[in-house]
């Protein structure tokens with residue numbers, strides 16, 4: 001049951017999403033390593049394009065140290081750990097970076113390169129998943145918001161009430177996969193407060209005066225910067241900048257300072273791009289954040305078969321093919337697969 005239409009929130013919209021293992025939380029590296037294997041043939045499996053391209057991912061390093069979490073001093077340890085945990089990673093010197101990307105600032109001192117990183121078209125992939133699920137017999141209803149959830153653990157029959165479908169009985173399990181609204185559904189129905197919140201990630205599209213030849217998914221060790229360049233030469237900027245909730249529309253709206261801030265980070269890192277023409281900004285798509293920036297995929301405490309999957313913290317997309325299969329296993333068996341141990345809600349409760 002989908003409240004609006006498929007692919008109109010975080011998993012939809014223009015541009016592409018990064019499929020990134022480089023500098024990901026190390027607890028997620030085994031999952032992204034599994035996802036790396038699935039993305040290249042996902043289009044074939046779903047029978048429709050996903051826009052997936054294995055571009056390689058470059059995380060640029062500018063400083064000697066970045067707090068206790070990065071900089072040149074940490075590069076070798078991070079490289080070695082990522083390799084150990086399934087994300088092949090190389091160190092590139094400043095000369096390597098400038099040879100491959102001549103427009104890079106001379107302040108860049110090196111980079112970590114993950115050749116299996118890439119990008120995928122989120123809108124196409126989401127629609128491809130929905131179409132494949134329907135072919136396999138799934139019933140998907142749109143404009144059908146879930147209003148109430150009933151759990152057998154509370155003495156009710158197990159099921160949901162939705163706007164259009166009415167009451168539906170669950171034969172096995174219920175999954176709340178509504179991202180930003182999962183927290184309120186958990187609170188309203190089960191009195192469970194998830195340690196999550198809603199944010200409105202910012203994506204900006206720019207056309208540079210000078211052609212930017214950058215085949216890689218770019219990240220930065222200390223700047224809030226994520227860059228993708230499409231086949232038409234359009235730059236997509238994202239990577240941690242946010243819009244804010246407009247209380248009148250109930251949707252995310254851009255914050256000009258944040259749009260300017262993201263462009264300044266791009267200019268500081270790639271000073272040779274010339275003037276940048278703004279083509280568009282999108283902050284309308286709600287995303288769920290979690291306290292430790294890892295998702296929560298678990299049975300809601302006090303229920304007997306209502307599972308929630310939320311708290312993606314701006315990087316849930318990349319994990320999709322691996323994590324969705326594991327969630328399906330969780331629902332079918334009632335036992336959280338070992339690979340999802342780090343997503344247990346108890347890690348955030350005393």
Ligand SMILES: Cc1cc2nc3c(=O)[nH]c(=O)nc-3n(C[C@H](O)[C@H](O)[C@H](O)COP(=O)(O)OP(=O)(O)OC[C@H]3O[C@@H](n4cnc5c(N)ncnc54)[C@H](O)[C@@H]3O)c2cc1C
Pocket residue numbers: 001002003004005006007008009010011012016017018019020122144145146147177178179180181185200201202203238285286287309312313314315316317318319
């Ligand atoms: C601008 C932006 C850039 C991002 N960049 C990246 C990236 O580069 N790499 C990456 O890995 N991730 C990225 N992400 C994060 C990633 O897109 C999300 O983590 C992921 O798409 C979440 O998928 P989802 O299906 O859980 O949620 P969504 O796609 O948000 O879907 C949830 C659905 O639930 C529906 N819903 C809500 N309430 C109800 C209800 N009561 N009843 C029924 N349905 C309901 C909504 O209408 C919505 O369609 C980005 C996100 C944004 C917004």
